[in-house]
Amino acid sequence: MEAVLFDMDGTIIKNSYPFPQAKAEILATLRSRGLYVPDDIYGSIANLLEKLKEPPYNDHTNIRGVILSILTKYDFECTGDAKLRRGALGILRRLKQDGYRLGLISNSNLLVVRKVLGATRVYSLFDVVITRECVERMKPYPDMVLAACEKLGVHPSNTLVVGDSWVDIEAGSAAGAKTAYLNTKNTDIPQHPTYEIRKITQLLKILVENGGSTTREAAI
Template sequence: MGASRTIRAVLFDLDGTLVDSAPDLLSALAWLRRIHELPPLDYAGLRHHASRGALGIIEAGFADRPDLDREQLRARFLKRYGERFWVDSRAFAGVEAMLQQLSSEGMLLAVVTNKVARLAAPVVSAAGWDEVLACVIGGDTTDNPKPHPAPVLEACRRLGVHPGDALMVGDDLRDIEAGRRAGCLTAAATWGYVAPGQDPATWGAACLLQHPQEIHDVIK
């Protein structure tokens, strides 16, 4: 980060960055397979798909049934998940303290996720972050989701900050691409749902983070 850059806002991906939502997402997937009378899967092996969105999870979870309509599966999946989105989901270790510290220091904070806004906002509320996060930008808030820069730019607009004064943090390549295209500083969260075989060091992020607390170190 250049000496002249002052970070005024931090934008976070949600699933895999702030919240470990895989248990509830994969529970909804398991339920959907059961009602289709399909055998259970190794859900530990599907964990990294939790940041791919509903269709990504469906594709991974129903790879053995390409004949089933994906949009119908997605609709049922989202309905089930929407009813049980905060059963076993929790903030990642260190996230709560990091958010509170940044907020107390006057940093502007927001979520920029590809999860649809009607599901993202309740997750933020359930985590108790309504007073900490200034806005939640969902995958349907703008015309294009990440890796398009539009959601990041919209978050910066709502926060009243120049993109060059914002840090985008995420656990997926599309988070980094969206942030870079918007002109933000970027950081890859390696504690999230990085897929096997992927190397966050190749994503082009300004830095790699091993723990949420390191975000504070990057800013300072």
């Protein structure tokens, strides 16, 4: 394994994204414009944004921009209670010390990501940061993983994607990377991650098993 790509919200950062509220406001906005979206894409904002590129939705001026502005509003609301997950700093420092290339892939806004990573003093630990502005499609599509791997100069098959949501696991799998599902809420997902962990510090064992140089417990 050469690189580890982390999700931000809910993974290295312990916070709660108000997805139900964001989704409700987005759908209300669409309906106010006479637009109704099929039920089968409600589970992913990324799928919704892709749908908006198609007729009849793409006939509405800047509807995609309106949706993204709603997402950005909720992104910023999450920054107030953003704190590093216990063990995250030690893991990041240890992996960096051992020569792993580190990336962050987040569906959030770039300014929000910079603010959160700056406030928690971990921005400098990442070799690459990929947000929704950097790619055509957000997670669960593989674009972020592929973009990060390209910038890091590593193959997806030598990369581990770590996240707390099904969109992270699907994005990693679709890109051909290994995946680690951080399941802190004892929630099953239909995707099949390569690994499942309860604590972020358990990544060390995974990397050692894959021939990594990390051999001792990270500081917590």
